[in-house]
Amino acid sequence: MLKRLFMLIALVLIAILFFDVASNFTERSELSGISQYYVEQGAEELGAANLVTSVVVTYRGLDTLGEVTVLFISAAGASLLLRRRRNTNKKLVVEESSEIVQTTLSIMFPIIMLFGVYIFINGHLTPGGGFQGGAVVASALLFFMLARPNDSISHKLLMKIESLSGFTYVVLGVLGVILAGGFLDNRVLGLGEFGSLFSAGLIPLIYILVGLKVGSELGSLLQKFRE
């Protein structure tokens, strides 16, 4: 009971802190500082219609590289914790899904995969990008795992895709140092016509790589949790 009282006191103290912040907050009515610069100059400077994309990939590109690394480390850590011992490596057989789910899988799997690819190829024009598209691709793999619980996706293939795209991402970043203004600068290729698919320099290429990397990482994470 005393423990419950202490919890309540801690919660009330945090609530007082939050109340102070929330009561002094007013909704902003105009941009300021660096955001003003991004909104006014970002489209001309980098040629991408989606400003969130240009912030994620180019202006804060190094942070995104670090974030992809964090995701890789957490996937590796989870698969290290979930590994099975050698002697208990028997294949456990679970009940198959019903015929409806399997037929839906064969129709919907290519569509969901294609939609994920659409999201990360059009990341510089419409909402979406590498992370969202990668999550949709991983969802397609998840659908496969749920509908056919006894088949498995090749782990080596996922690992190869993942490491290859991560390596190419860093190579493209270094290319920016040599040919353009700095690490992960997108003006290595021409900016192209504003608003078309082949525009904004390296941004679509980098987002395709990020999408492949995130998709295969989340897919192998889910695979580890399943088996």
Next chain:
Amino acid sequence: MFEFNLPLANIVLVTGFLLILSGLWAMFIHKNIIRMIIGFSLMDTGIHMIMVALGYITGGTAPIFDDAVDGMQMVDPVPSALVLTAIVIGLGVTAVMLSYAVKIHQAKNSLSIDDCAEQKW
């Protein structure tokens, strides 16, 4: 149709704070590890809501240029970019915590936090 004038960002900000508090409460009162992780993920959602509310501009539209934008005010793109990466990292952290929970269950055959007493200091 009457309209009362409560800014949208304030509503979402207050909800985010309340969500953080309820997530913390769920982490405090439960003994089951998976329920504590559910509380953590609620807290995560609350933090994201606060960050999105801080980036909203009154009457703003999404920071994506196309034909429909003619001189409309855009919202701040920087908090959106931060939250984007924070959500993905949140999934990674949750997955690592859940795999620890699975490991604890394999070792002790129980999910209660009371059975991990030797890790107290």
Next chain:
Amino acid sequence: MADTILNLAMFIIMVAISLGIYRLVKGPSVVDRVIAVDLLTLISIALIALIAHISSRFIYIDVALVYGLLSFLSVLAVARYLERGL
């Protein structure tokens, strides 16, 4: 006229959300609650399409597409879990 129709649509969606939340709170069994969540997902798709029309940005529809393609996955996972075969 168009404003009236939009307001009416939003009112109907708000009523639908309230009914879904009622079933989520009340629902005696787990299956009731899962179906209530699925229903609320479908209502959210309609709501996002309506918001895209009101703020006249049709690129918001992409978000509704993600909902529409993925909403059945978590329900499928729950169903497989409940019949003991995940």
Next chain:
Amino acid sequence: MLTFLTLLLCIGILISALLATYLRSMVAAIVSAGLAGLFASVTYVILAAPDVAMTEAAIGSGITTVVFLFALSKTRSKPGSKAND
């Protein structure tokens, strides 16, 4: 009208957070936590952040729920262990 809608969605988020804390069945608690993420993503669309809304819909309320369910099915209580509700 949009204000009422946002208020309703925020009340829905808080209700589903409370349900995720207090429901006895673990599956229902996990699904309720996913619903909180779902409503949060609709409020992100209202606050004009469609990128964040898409991420939250795909990752926050889709994959996270399924990862929780996988972990739950791996820790399903065997006969002889304590009940873990």
